[in-house]
Amino acid sequence: MKNFFLFFSTALFVWACSTVPDPASKVYYITETTTTRQPSGICAFRYKITNSYSRLDNQSQQNAVRAAFDLWQKGNPNLLFLQKQDGLTTEIAIRFAEPSEIPQGTQKAPIGLVRGNIPTISALKVDNNNYTILLDASFPWDTHAITRALSFHIGKFLGLEISPENGSMMNPVYLKETIRLSDADSVKINALYSLPCTSGCNNFLPLSLPVNDIITKSIRLDKQGKIAISASGRMVIGFWLGWSTPAGLENGLFSVPIGDYSLDRSINHAALIYRINNETKWRYCGTACEFSTDGVSQCIDVTLAINDNKPSDNDGAYDVTVNYKP
Template identity: 40%
Template structure:
């Protein structure tokens, strides 16, 4: 009888060993999601920048476009709502963005799943996204296109990776934006999140008041913009549209009232056509007539101040506006 019991025990052990060896991959875990396999162990601000441009390159086909854009935007803005010294700008020019958001197959992730306990064994659980630094120094936020995203989970994934991008540490606090595990909890900031982000970004961010190229303006009177540059080159100013500048002169384009003689008594600049579009660079003394100066060169300066106006000393009776588009040539 002992021999029979021993043989049975050995047979069970052999079956268990064979079963264990056949487990090439851990079994699927219970339904839970890790927003990322990426972690920051400590808080560390990655650069001195404080105003960041992001662009969304594609969309998730199981969530309507407006909802996912709002969810992504909320994932970024939750950080700037906590800290007035940083900002995120939804930017359309991909080549000028700090961060590009894309939905991809999770096979592109360095770690497409996390190992989590399933009873007495370890199993797999999904990963929502990853933050990847590209060779040009920008970042890609890659989100799984196989996960069943809703607005809440998408906002959580974006907020977590935006936090990593900003230098925030991963948290073990379930209510933190920086918690790895997503349990369908509401996406709200914790007190610890607020303290940590404000400790990283202490100084006033002057870049939050700047604009970026391409920039479109409606000009019907004086307007000034500080523009952030990202390279030297030629800047182009294109203008179109019409304004009505009184019953006598009538409707004019950005070139001004070219069919009339110069009207020095009604002009801000006596030698320039009446109601013409004009501009100044960096508060220079003299106005530039737009029609003769539609481009200008910039060097390695980081910002340029542009001021536009209409060459009319009495603008209160004018209607309409010129559309002005500023961009690299």
């Protein structure tokens, strides 16, 4: 009998030790944050990565972040996530932060007989409906961990509650499990966003349009590189100035200066002008111009205009085409 109890005690001790999470098991708590955003009629969201993690190359980080958004977008095609360059206003920002910015709780290890505290590796900061996901910069992130942590936070942003279900993306415990939506995750996200997304970035290149006033188009990029704008045709510019081409007019009749009637005095009056995203300064285009994409943004706002502060006096329009440069 003594031998039986000795064997039983030894087996129990070995079993207990084998179930206590050790450092190699990678058991972490994703967040202490309980804030869940209330869903709205909006279904297109912009995000940006504001800094980088020193132990991973930039492309790997980009891919890991995109995989987290793709998880939800594939789970519900009504959703649309678009990466924007740093400096632009977005609904979601992602930042690697100092450990002091990550609140630490008293969460217990979910497995093993000894339920020790497990560290928290990320947090969510909410400011005026703008969400910043903070990832602990001291944590040894790999692409799997980045995708898993962000997937949880994105779910919270979309309106899903924390789930105790093993395998759910809304379970805040990170065990390096396979990254996929559970059946419950899929049901909930499709119930929250049941209508097709009609807002957001829904123009694709090539794009052709008449321009006789200020017009902005949100263009979805399906590749990076240079974008070319070309313009042709002519317009009647007011009663006294007559015809103008997209190149614009340097002066009025009898060489009278006409800069006061322009949106930008430094550019020919009535010329085709443009600006990108939230730029405040106009760029000259004329009959042809081009610009480079930043290699990150999946959506850009291109604003086209006639350099005239009173376009209602004009007649006609320039024929403008926006397309990728061959």
